[in-house]
Amino acid sequence: DAEITQSPRHKITETGRQVTLACHQTWNHNNMFWYRQDLGHGLRLIHYSYGVHDTNKGEVSDGYSVSRSNTEDLPLTLESAASSQTSVYFCASSPTSGLFNEQFFGPGTRLTVL
Amino acid sequence: AQKITQTQPGMFVQEKEAVTLDCTYDTSDQSYGLFWYKQPSSGEMIFLIYQGSYDEQNATEGRYSLNFQKARKSANLVISASQLGDSAMYFCAMREDAGGTSYGKLTFGQGTILTVHP
Numbered sequence A: 001d002a003e004i005t006q007s008p009r010h011k012i013t014e015t016g017r018q019v020t021l022a023c024h025q026t027w028n029h030n031n032m033f034w035y036r037q038d039l040g041h042g043l044r045l046i047h048y049s050y051g052v053h054d055t056n057k058g059e060v061s062d063g064y065s066v067s068r069s070n071t072e073d074l075p076l077t078l079e080s081a082a083s084s085q086t087s088v089y090f091c092a093s094s095p096t097s098g099l100f101n102e103q104f105f106g107p108g109t110r111l112t113v114l
Numbered sequence B: 001a002q003k004i005t006q007t008q009p010g011m012f013v014q015e016k017e018a019v020t021l022d023c024t025y026d027t028s029d030q031s032y033g034l035f036w037y038k039q040p041s042s043g044e045m046i047f048l049i050y051q052g053s054y055d056e057q058n059a060t061e062g063r064y065s066l067n068f069q070k071a072r073k074s075a076n077l078v079i080s081a082s083q084l085g086d087s088a089m090y091f092c093a094m095r096e097d098a099g100g101t102s103y104g105k106l107t108f109g110q111g112t113i114l115t116v117h118p
Helices: none
Strands: A004-007 A010-013 A019-025 A031-038 A042-051 A054-057 A064-066 A076-078 A087-094 A109-113 B003-005 B010-014 B019-021 B024-026 B032-039 B046-052 B064-069 B074-079 B088-096 B106-108 B112-117
Touching: A004 A087, A010 A019, A019 A031, A019 A087, A019 A109, A031 B106, A042 A064, A042 B088, A042 B106, B003 B088, B003 B106, B010 B019, B019 B112, B024 B074, B032 B064, B032 B074, B046 B064, B046 B074, B074 B088
Parallel strands: A010 A109, B010 B112
Antiparallel strands: A004 A019, A019 A076, A031 A042, A031 A087, A042 A054, A064 A076, A087 A109, B003 B024, B019 B074, B032 B046, B032 B088, B064 B074, B088 B106, B088 B112
């Protein structure tokens, strides 16, 4: 069965360190997204990609970067982790054909920055 | 810019009763999609129901229905015959659908925590 996975599921790091969160999907979807979830804010879009070598900034992109070298993966990098980036991170993917294209979510990564 | 508002931080319902979770949205787009997701305590995001802005009938999926009132820009989720397993966080979300092609980005509301009492 197709799926979307994230690793690690839990991560504790220190302020100033570079951190990369992995996202891998086997749906063969062109669209991939990174969101962060914080209390009182719901999910907010960090970065997104509509295909290989395409990346775009979302609502809360400062301090984050992504790259898309293949269809399956969209890693999220925190260049220099800050305590404000402690959050739960969700990766998601969706197809581009048709109007009704449910966005499939990964299980999430809980990141703590000390 | 798109905006989704969920004004109910928490809701309580008795088992087997119906409950309505409110969602209002703001957009200048003519073509858009509205979604509801459920997030149980385990943390995963579960898709519940979808409504397109041009759909004339309200969407239904089993015990879930979406009360879509386009002129009022509301997309309330109705859960009938509540079950204990419905206790979770519920998110309303909107997607822009410019030119009939989905771009996929979702804008989420703040969420509503639903608690079902036995």
